[in-house]
Amino acid sequence: MIALLITLLMxxxxxxxxxxxxxxxxxxxxxxxxSTITFGAAAWLTWTVAESGEIAGYGFRVDDFNxxxxxxxxxxxxxxxxxxxxxxxxxxxxxxxxxxxxRIYHSMYQAFMFTMLLALTTDNLGVLWVAIEGATLATVLLxxxxxxxxxxxxxxxxxxxxxxxIALALFGTVLTYFAAQHVVADPSAGLTWSTLYQNAGHLxxxxxxxxxxxxxxxxxxKVGLVPMHQWLPDAHxxxxxxxxxxxxxxxxxxxxxxxxxxxxxxDGSLAESSQPHLAGYLLMGFGMLSFLVAGLFLHRxxxxxxxxxxxxxxxxxxxxxxxxxxxxxxTFGALLHMLVHSFTKSAIFVTVGHxxxxxxxxxxxxxxxxxxxxxxxxxxxxxxxxxxxxxxxFGVFTSEFLLLNATMQAQPWLTMxxxxxxxxAFAGLFRHLHPMVYGAxxxxxxxxxxxxxxxxxxxxxxxxxxxxxxGFLAQWLDRATELITGSHLL
Numbered sequence: 051m052i053a054l055l056i057t058l059l060m061x062x063x064x065x066x067x068x069x070x071x072x073x074x075x076x077x078x079x080x081x082x083x084x085s086t087i088t089f090g091a092a093a094w095l096t097w098t099v100a101e102s103g104e105i106a107g108y109g110f111r112v113d114d115f116n117x118x119x120x121x122x123x124x125x126x127x128x129x130x131x132x133x134x135x136x137x138x139x140x141x142x143x144x145x146x147x148x149x150x151x152x153r154i155y156h157s158m159y160q161a162f163m164f165t166m167l168l169a170l171t172t173d174n175l176g177v178l179w180v181a182i183e184g185a186t187l188a189t190v191l192l193x194x195x196x197x198x199x200x201x202x203x204x205x206x207x208x209x210x211x212x213x214x215x216i217a218l219a220l221f222g223t224v225l226t227y228f229a230a231q232h233v234v235a236d237p238s239a240g241l242t243w244s245t246l247y248q249n250a251g252h253l254x255x256x257x258x259x260x261x262x263x264x265x266x267x268x269x270x271x272k273v274g275l276v277p278m279h280q281w282l283p284d285a286h287x288x289x290x291x292x293x294x295x296x297x298x299x300x301x302x303x304x305x306x307x308x309x310x311x312x313x314x315x316x317d318g319s320l321a322e323s324s325q326p327h328l329a330g331y332l333l334m335g336f337g338m339l340s341f342l343v344a345g346l347f348l349h350r351x352x353x354x355x356x357x358x359x360x361x362x363x364x365x366x367x368x369x370x371x372x373x374x375x376x377x378x379x380x381t382f383g384a385l386l387h388m389l390v391h392s393f394t395k396s397a398i399f400v401t402v403g404h405x406x407x408x409x410x411x412x413x414x415x416x417x418x419x420x421x422x423x424x425x426x427x428x429x430x431x432x433x434x435x436x437x438x439x440x441x442x443x444f445g446v447f448t449s450e451f452l453l454l455n456a457t458m459q460a461q462p463w464l465t466m467x468x469x470x471x472x473x474x475a476f477a478g479l480f481r482h483l484h485p486m487v488y489g490a491x492x493x494x495x496x497x498x499x500x501x502x503x504x505x506x507x508x509x510x511x512x513x514x515x516x517x518x519x520x521g522f523l524a525q526w527l528d529r530a531t532e533l534i535t536g537s538h539l540l
Contacts, residue, residue, distance in 0.1 A: 051105060051107060051108070053091050053092075053094040053095035053098055054091075054095055054105060054110060054112060054171060056087070056088075056091035056094075057088055057091040057092050057095055057120065057124065057167055057171075058164065058167055058168060058171065060084055060087050060088045060091065061084065061088055061160040061161070061163040061164035061167065062160075062161075062164050063084070064080070064081065064084030064085075064088075064160035065157045065158070065160040065161040065164065066157075067080065068080060068081060068084075068153065068156040068157045068159075068160060069153055069154075069157035070153070071153065071156075072149070072153070074139060074142060074149060074152055075139070077152065077153070077156045078134075078135035078136075078138065078139060078156070079135065080156075081131050081134070081135065081156045081159060081160065082128075082131045082132055082135055084131075084160055085124075085127050085128040085131040085132075085160075085163070086128055088124050088127065088128070088163065088167075089124040089125055089127070089128040091124075092120050092121050092123075092124035092125075092167075093121060093124075095112060095117065095120060095121075096117050096118070096120070096121045099112055099113070099114065099117045100117075100522075100526070106173065106244065109172060109173055109174055109177065110171050110172060110173055111171070111172075111173035111243065111244055112171055113533060114526065114529035114530045114532075114533055115307075115310075115311075115530040115533050115534060116170045116171060116307065118385075118389075118526055118527070118530060119170050119303060119304070119307055119388070120167060120170050120171060122300075122303070122388075122389060122392055123163070123166055123167060123170065123300050123303075123304070124163075124167070126295070126296065126299050126300055126392055126393070126396050127163045127296060127300070129396070129503075129504035129507060129508065130292050130295045130296050130299075130396060130400070130504065131159070131292075132501065132503060132504055133292060133295070133400045133403070133501050133503075133504045134159070134290075134292035135501075136499065136501050137290075137291065137292060137403055137501065138152060138155060138290065138292065140407065140498075140499075141290065146196050147195055147196055147197070151195055151196075151197075154191055154192075154195065155192065155195055155290065158188045158189075158191045158192050159192070159292070159293075159296075161184070161188040162185060162188040162189060162192070162296065162301075163296075164184075165181045165182070165184035165185040165188060166181070166185055166300055166301060166304045168181040168184075169181035169182050169185065169304050169307075169308065170304060170307060173242055173243050173244055174241050174242055174243070175223050175226060175227075175241040175242075175243055175246075175312075176223060176227075176241045178243075178308055178311075179216070179219060179220055179223050182216065182219075182269070182272060182304065182305065182308065183216050185301055185304070186208075186209070186212045186213070186216060186272070189208070189285070189289075189293065189297060189301070190205050190208055190209045191205075192289055192290060192293040193205040193208055193285045193288060193289040193293065194288075194289075195289065195290055195293075196288070196289075196290075198288070200284075200287075200288050201288040201289070203284070203288075204281075204284035204285055204287070204288035204289070205285075205288075207280065207281050207284055207285075208281040208284070208285045211271060211278065211280060211281040212271055212272060212281060214271070215267065215268045215269070215270070215271025215272060215278060216268055216271070216272070217268070218264045218265075218267050218268035218271075219264065219265055219267075219268025219269050220268070221264045221268075222261045222262065222263070222264030222265035222266075222268055222312075223241070223261075223265070225257055225258075225260055225261035225264065226241070226246070226257075226258070226261045226265075226312075226315070227240045227241055228257060229253045229254045229257040229258055229261065229319075230245075230246055230249075230253065232254065233249045233252045233253055234246070234249060243311060243315075246315050247314060247315060247318065250314070250315050250316075250317075250318025250319050251318050251319065251321060251322070253315070253318070253319040254319070255319050255320050255323040258315065258316050258319040258320065259316070259320065259325070259328060261316075262312060262313070262316045262328075262329050262332070263332070265308075265309070265312050266309060266312075266329075266332055266333070266336065269305050269306075269308045269309050269312075270305075270309065270336060270370075272301065272302070272304075272305035273302055273305045273306050273309065273366050273370065274302055274340070274362065274363045274366050275336045275337070275339075275340045275363075275366070275367065275370060276336070276339050276340040276343045276344065276363065276367070277339075279340065279344075279363050282359050282362070282363060283356040283359040283360060284356075285297065285359075286298065286355045286356060286358070286359035286362075287353050287355040287356045287359065287412065291355070291399055291400070291402065291403030291406070292399075292400075292403070294355060294358075294359070294399045294402075295395075295396040295399040295400055296396070298358070298359065298362040298395045298396065298399060299391075299392040299393075299395050299396035299399075300392065300396075302362060302366050303388050303392060306366060306369060306370065306373070306388070309333070309370070309373075310373050310534065313329045313330070313333065313373065313374075314534060316328070316329040317329055317330070327376075329374070330373075330374040330375065330376050331374065332374065333370050333371065333373055333374025334370075334371050334374035334375060334461075334464075335374075336367070336370060336374075337367045337368065337369070337370030337371030337372070337373075337374055338367065338371050338464065338467060338468075338471075339367070340363055340364070340366065340367025340370065341364055341367035341368050341371060341468075341471045342367075342467065342470075342471045342474070343363075343367075344360045344361070344363035344364035344367060344475070345364050345471050345472075345474040345475035345478060346474060346478075347360045347363075347478075348360050348361065348364070348474075348475055348478025348479060349474075349477070349478045349481065351414065351482075352413060352414050352415060353412050353413065353414065354402055354405070354406065354412050354413075354414050354417060354482075354486075355399070355402060355406075355412055357414065357478075357479075357482060358395070358398055358399065358402065360478075361395070361398075361438060361475070361479065362391075362395055364471070364475050365387070365391045365395070365438075368387065368450070368453065368471075369384045369387050369388055369391070371453075371468075372384035372387065372453045372456065373534075375453075375456055375457065375460055375461065376460070376535060377456060377459075377460055377535060377537075378531050378532075378535055378537050378538060378539035379452060379455060379456040379459065379539055380452075380453060380456035380457075380460065381531045381534050381535050381539075382452065382527055382528065382531045382539045383449050383450075383452030383453040383455075383456060384449075384453070385527045385530055385531065386445070386448065386449040386452065386515070386519070386527060387446070387449035387450070387453065389445070389515070390437075390444070390445035390446050390448075390449055390512050390515055390516075391438070391446065391449075393445075393508040393509075393511050393512050394434060394437045394438045394444075394445075394446060394508065394509070394512050395438065396504070396508060397430075397434050397437075397504065397505045397508035397509050397512075398431070398434045398435065398438060400501075400502075400504050400505050401427060401430045401431045401434055401502075401505055402431070404424075404427045404498060404500045404502075405417055405420055405427055405431060405486070407498045408420065408423055408424055408427060408495060408496070408497065408498050409492075409495065414482050414486065416492075417486045418485060418486060418489035418490060418491055418492055418495075419487075419488070419489050419490050419491025419492070419495065420486060420487050420491075421487050421488060422490075422491045423491045423495045423496065423497055424497035424498070424500065426500060426502055427497075427500055427502070428487050430502060430505050430506075430509070431483070431486070431487060432483065432487050433509055434505065434509060435479055435480070435483050437509060437512050437513075438479070439475070439476050439479050439480065440472060440476070442516065443513065443516040443517050444512050444513055444515075444516040445511075445512045445513070445514075445515030445516040446512065446516070447516055448515065448516050448519070450472065453468075454468060454469070
């Protein structure tokens, strides 16, 4: 429990101190230090859960499912803070934001980390809702950091759309509490997930069906599922690049985690009904729609950050589809895909940040000759896009291959739709990549000071997971698979 407290309290302390700390150089290093301690505590928490099983108490619950997401969130939060220290200092020097904006950035960065970690570790559905709403408020301030008309518009769109979504999720949470009042003896435990899960078979099916529809649409807005996705491309393109890295790499995972936890309750409630797989079918439908639509929209993008935001929607749709498909193979593949997508997409946004500094623009049409100007950035972008497109031997290929096999076994009629979506997304990414990397560099284009350490670490991990999944990680994901589906894969 001490490790859990440190994991949650360090970002809170960091947010408070960084809100008033004036020296920019010290603030950047302190942001890295807080993220390092948070990751150390998350690693300690992970080791404790691996050795002794789940940790529960004081309104928190950490098990095999959420602990791996806690470790992933803290790790990417650390590597992104390492990238953001020199990057945001450069942003300040160019005049995109001022010292006050830098204090907001560093403070909200840690507040954002806290809300995500709280959402992952709480055992209460009400606190889960509050934490995800808190993450929305923190990221609104980050999206609008540059104070341009486009950034303010993107922040308002994000706030309004996600505000409506989170309101729908609140109504679904209230319905879940209503269903629990007829089953759970203690009214104060009516929103405790573990208590609801133990009594899921006695929850009123009609109420839980309605509740899940509201919860899926509500939290699905945060996941970026089509048609509730309109905020995501704008938020990515107008906010600071480090925010895009943690938004795509982490927040979307947290929202999907909430959906999967609630699906587990609904599956238990509907097990004896005439529609036992309703939640799974809804996830499959929204997931496949998001996957195909985002793949098509990749072809139309002229802003590099918007393009990769649609790639995030595509991959979140694929994960949603896999969790809806159910079964050990699909669930194991979805968990692995959450991991490798987070590593790869955060590496891509770090690289994109340097690429836009080199070119002086986010326009795909004007980013040219990266390999000629700064080979480390050009090659990193090429390798990262190959990884996210599913090239072997990267880990994304492994997870997508598992999902394809699961689809062929469970719903073979959807195999062609899945293959078509992968091909469309592949073409959408690579039609833009070649000129950006290999094209003729504009006259006067110069290299920039680049911090590529996070990119190297992330891509090395994705390559390692594609070549060989370590035994401890395979067992970890297998235990999480058993928790979600009730059966092992390995």
